[in-house]
Amino acid sequence: MSNKLKIFLIILAILAIFTGVYSNKLNERSKTVVAISTPTSETIQKTEISTPIFFPNLKEGTLSKEDILLNSNISNNEDILKDIISQLLKKLEDKNILKKENFKYEVYIKNRTLYLDLDSKVLSSAKTPQEELLLIYSFVNSLLTPGGANDVVLLINGSQTEKVNFINISKSYKLNSNI
Numbered sequence: 229m230s231n232k233l234k235i236f237l238i239i240l241a242i243l244a245i246f247t248g249v250y251s252n253k254l255n256e257r258s259k260t261v262v263a264i265s266t267p268t269s270e271t272i273q274k275t276e277i278s279t280p281i282f283f284p285n286l287k288e289g290t291l292s293k294e295d296i297l298l299n300s301n302i303s304n305n306e307d308i309l310k311d312i313i314s315q316l317l318k319k320l321e322d323k324n325i326l327k328k329e330n331f332k333y334e335v336y337i338k339n340r341t342l343y344l345d346l347d348s349k350v351l352s353s354a355k356t357p358q359e360e361l362l363l364i365y366s367f368v369n370s371l372l373t374p375g376g377a378n379d380v381v382l383l384i385n386g387s388q389t390e391k392v393n394f395i396n397i398s399k400s401y402k403l404n405s406n407i
Contacts, residue, residue: 276300281316282369284325284362291366291407294319305376309335309342316370317350325363326353335371341400342377348384348392357394364397365407372403 277298282291296315302308313333320326327349334345344367354360368380379400383389390398 279312279374280370281312281319282366282373283316283319283323284359284366286325286359286362289358289362291362291369306336308374309337309371312370312374313344313367316366320363320366326350337377340376340378342371342380343383344371344380345383345386351384351392351397354393360392360394362407364395364401365404368401369403369405369407378402 277300278295279298280293280295282293284290285292296312298308299311302311310333313335317326317331317333321328329349331347331350333347333350336343346367351360351363354363364382367382371377371380379402381388381400382397384392384397388398390396
């Protein structure tokens with residue numbers, strides 16, 4: 229046998245031994261079971277989402293802002309918007325801007341325009357044009373701040389109306405943070 233062939237066989241034997249040792253170590257590692265911790269219902273924390281609502285400060289003639297927590301069980305956009313309106317109406321009642329009663333409202337989004345159908349009693353509670361404008365923008369700013377829509381079209385009792393008291397509401401409203 230030639231020397232070249234002997235060297236080649238020795239290298240081949242060393243590679244076979246090395247491969248066997250390495251394979252044996254991998255087999256030993258694969259026998260070890262590593263426990264994976266799965267979250268239980270107690271460890272899953274619900275994420276609280278907050279968003280601001282805006283309400284009239286009639287003494288100063290501006291909108292005040294307050295953060296609210298949204299219902300964590302809600303997942304679709306229209307239900308989130310209804311939750312915002314519900315909490316805003318409660319805040320307006322607590323501040324004695326609206327009388328405490330059940331106001332009907334509906335909200336939906338189409339082509340990045342939000343349609344807000346309010347009970348006529350909501351806007352008719354305003355005593356001056358400034359109060360009515362602040363009331364309108366309390367809804368507009370509260371609904372547009374979370375995102376998802378570009379503007380708000382107000383409907384009164386299911387249809388477009390020119391005005392309820394003082395202000396022409398037949399146009400669409402955009403977010404106005406300077407009011």
